[in-house]
Amino acid sequence: MTVRQDIRSSGIPALCLSCEARHHGVCGALDPDHLARLAKTSSRHKIDPGVELIGDAETVDSYSNLLSGVVKLTKSLSDGRQQIVGLQFAPDFLGRPFRVKSTINAEAATAVSLCSFPRAAIERTMKESPEFEHRLLKQTLYELDEAREWMVTLGRKTAPEKVASFLLMIARNIDSSLEPGARSACFELPLTRADISDFLGTTNETVSRQLTRLRMDGVIRIENNRHVTVDSMSRLEQRCGGRGATAP
Amino acid sequence: MTVRQDIRSSGIPALCLSCEARHHGVCGALDPDHLARLAKTSSRHKIDPGVELIGDAETVDSYSNLLSGVVKLTKSLSDGRQQIVGLQFAPDFLGRPFRVKSTINAEAATAVSLCSFPRAAIERTMKESPEFEHRLLKQTLYELDEAREWMVTLGRKTAPEKVASFLLMIARNIDSSLEPGARSACFELPLTRADISDFLGTTNETVSRQLTRLRMDGVIRIENNRHVTVDSMSRLEQRCGGRGATAP
DNA sequence: CGACGTATTGATTAGGCTCAAATCCTGTGG
DNA sequence: CCACAGGATTTGAGCCTAATCAATACGTCG
Numbered sequence: 001m002t003v004r005q006d007i008r009s010s011g012i013p014a015l016c017l018s019c020e021a022r023h024h025g026v027c028g029a030l031d032p033d034h035l036a037r038l039a040k041t042s043s044r045h046k047i048d049p050g051v052e053l054i055g056d057a058e059t060v061d062s063y064s065n066l067l068s069g070v071v072k073l074t075k076s077l078s079d080g081r082q083q084i085v086g087l088q089f090a091p092d093f094l095g096r097p098f099r100v101k102s103t104i105n106a107e108a109a110t111a112v113s114l115c116s117f118p119r120a121a122i123e124r125t126m127k128e129s130p131e132f133e134h135r136l137l138k139q140t141l142y143e144l145d146e147a148r149e150w151m152v153t154l155g156r157k158t159a160p161e162k163v164a165s166f167l168l169m170i171a172r173n174i175d176s177s178l179e180p181g182a183r184s185a186c187f188e189l190p191l192t193r194a195d196i197s198d199f200l201g202t203t204n205e206t207v208s209r210q211l212t213r214l215r216m217d218g219v220i221r222i223e224n225n226r227h228v229t230v231d232s233m234s235r236l237e238q239r240c241g242g243r244g245a246t247a248p
Numbered sequence: 249m250t251v252r253q254d255i256r257s258s259g260i261p262a263l264c265l266s267c268e269a270r271h272h273g274v275c276g277a278l279d280p281d282h283l284a285r286l287a288k289t290s291s292r293h294k295i296d297p298g299v300e301l302i303g304d305a306e307t308v309d310s311y312s313n314l315l316s317g318v319v320k321l322t323k324s325l326s327d328g329r330q331q332i333v334g335l336q337f338a339p340d341f342l343g344r345p346f347r348v349k350s351t352i353n354a355e356a357a358t359a360v361s362l363c364s365f366p367r368a369a370i371e372r373t374m375k376e377s378p379e380f381e382h383r384l385l386k387q388t389l390y391e392l393d394e395a396r397e398w399m400v401t402l403g404r405k406t407a408p409e410k411v412a413s414f415l416l417m418i419a420r421n422i423d424s425s426l427e428p429g430a431r432s433a434c435f436e437l438p439l440t441r442a443d444i445s446d447f448l449g450t451t452n453e454t455v456s457r458q459l460t461r462l463r464m465d466g467v468i469r470i471e472n473n474r475h476v477t478v479d480s481m482s483r484l485e486q487r488c489g490g491r492g493a494t495a496p
Numbered sequence: 497c498g499a500c501g502t503a504t505t506g507a508t509t510a511g512g513c514t515c516a517a518a519t520c521c522t523g524t525g526g
Numbered sequence: 527c528c529a530c531a532g533g534a535t536t537t538g539a540g541c542c543t544a545a546t547c548a549a550t551a552c553g554t555c556g
Contacts, residue, residue: 075396078490081404085396096393098386103393130378137385138346144388145344145351147395148323148333154402155449156329159512193535201403203513208536225521225535242326407544441503454544456504473503473553 013039021065021115025091026139029131041121045114053094053106053114060102063095063122069112070190074105074198084199086143087190089173093139097126110190154201157241162200163210164239167220171230185230214239261287269313269363273339274387277379289369293362301342301354301362308350311343311370317360318438322353322446332447334391335438337421341387345374358438402449405489410448411458412487415468419478433478462487 011032012022016039021027027035044067047053053071054060066088073086085104088094094114096102126133153165171185189196193204193211200207214220219236221229230236259280260270264287269275275283292315295301301319302308314336321334333352336342342362344350374381401413419433437444441452441459448455462468467484469477478484 073396075400075491077400077404081489083400083403085399096389098389104396130381133378133381133385137381137388140385140388140392141344141346144392144395147392147399148321148352151333151395151399151402152323152325152331154399155331155446156325198403204535205514205537206512209512212536241329243323451545452503453505453546457544460504 011036015039015042015044019065019067019091019115021067021091021093023091025065026093026132026135027065029135030125030129034125034129034132038117038121038125042115042117045116047108047112047114049108049110049112051108053108053112054102054104056103056105057101060095060099061119062116063093063097063119064114064116066090066092066094067113067115070109071112072107072109072191072195072199074107075103076105082198083201084195086147087173087199093136095122097122097136109195159200159202159206160210160213160239161241162202163196163207164214164219164236165241166196166200167214167228167230168233168236168240171228171233171236183233185233187228189226189228259284263287263290263292263363267313267315267363269315269339269341271339273313274341274380274383275313277383278373278377282373282377282380286365286369286373290363290365293364295356295360295362297356297358297360299356301356301360302350302352304351304353305349308343308347309367310364311341311345311367312362312364314338314340314342315361315363318357319360320355320357320439320443320447322355323351324353330446331449332443334395335421335447341384343370345370345384357443407448407450407454408458408461408487409489410450411444411455412462412467412484413489414444414448415462415476415478416481416484416488419476419481419484431481433481435476437474437476 013036016022016027016035019025019027022035027038030038047069053064056075068090071088071092071094072084073088074082074084076082087109088106094106096104126136153162157165170189171187174187174190175182175185191199193207197204197207211220211222214236215222219230219232219239221231223229261284264270264275264283267273267275270283275286278286295317301312304323316338319336319340319342320332321336322330322332324330335357336354342354344352374384401410405413418437419435422435422438423430423433439447441455444455445452459468459470462484463470467478467480467487469479471477
């Protein structure tokens, strides 16, 4: 004799059972029926670093859940200047609803795995499940908060502050064992120095110089170019140019 | 004997009948019932330039439709450095759903009129009307696009390009008679030079210098500090550091 | 008319960019 | 296992843009 709980979970597609997107991503909004129908249309992919996922001005015909890895969203000017306008981590939802053509580039920054759906399937799910759209709204609002936070960094912070802010942001997103009050962190940088400079609106040379400065000052350690250890998070935070309320 | 159309429109609150928010704003998503209930809780306000609407870290207890004027959204660092992270024009919806405390300041840049609702009324409407939430999602996605566009300006454009981009953005938002292909435009700047510099991540001196440069070069005319005429939109666009797809 | 806030213009300085060279990692093939 | 090639990173030197500091002009409002 089956308990109700068993009936429910037995309706969940096998692929989705252990998928993080079902717990913290948009799929968590779906009931077993919708989930099953969506899962039928899904396909999983592994993507190498540097591969372009969506090109600027290309038509968007699929959406994806990011299951692992880091995706960078970029915009560029006609003379080649480039700006990273967002980073996405698992289990973010990738793709811009309600727009036929993309206005940004999406590229795998690290090795990436995706769970992709055809455009039509996602649009149908959005229509039928208000809860799904609700989750999308939440993620979008969160991305807007992040973008605005980053505008402060781009517009008003100095080079040392920019690099410190970047490290802090990465630490909080990558080092999953990191609790709010953690005193130290340790992670692999998902971006090259050049990428970081495109994120911060500077040059790779400046990024490099600021990293060595942080190293010399004993705030961080770096091994093999990519592996970063932050011994004292609070000292790193001090170098971010403190967020503050209005005039004290 | 009344036609169905009459019944429907007679159900629309008098205040809302001529309100632009009902046509292009979020209220357009509501049926007469919801609109009527929401309208009962609404109140209209006139706000003077410079008045703070929402303070950073204050609790949010109301949402509003912006009926006229311009609102600037700002973030600041503890030492006073400030960045404008967004501008809102009528008929935008003001307020950050799903978050008790605001993370930004909202301030009237010009004289502003609002139609405000208590927090609870908006949240109830969101729950009951998926279409309403759908509109919010669309506005949020649009704001995210704008924020990312601006990140390119902040991170990668030169001072002359920044000022030109700003003027172009304002022209497109303020000069309502402006069609996509219009050759000239004319408008009142909603921001002071200092505000503009907070938007562009520069200084008021630099903004001033770039404006006089554009004036000298015959791209714009300025009267009384605030009134701007753009004679040739295309020449202004040329100075924005062209948006481009990926490498041609 | 006078006063205050806003804007313009000028002179100087400094932070970060550019160009250039040396060094370090990674992966490959002998 | 080691040498080598290629790219990424670090480090250095000089320059340029835009910030800073300072003074003057403009515009608005009482």
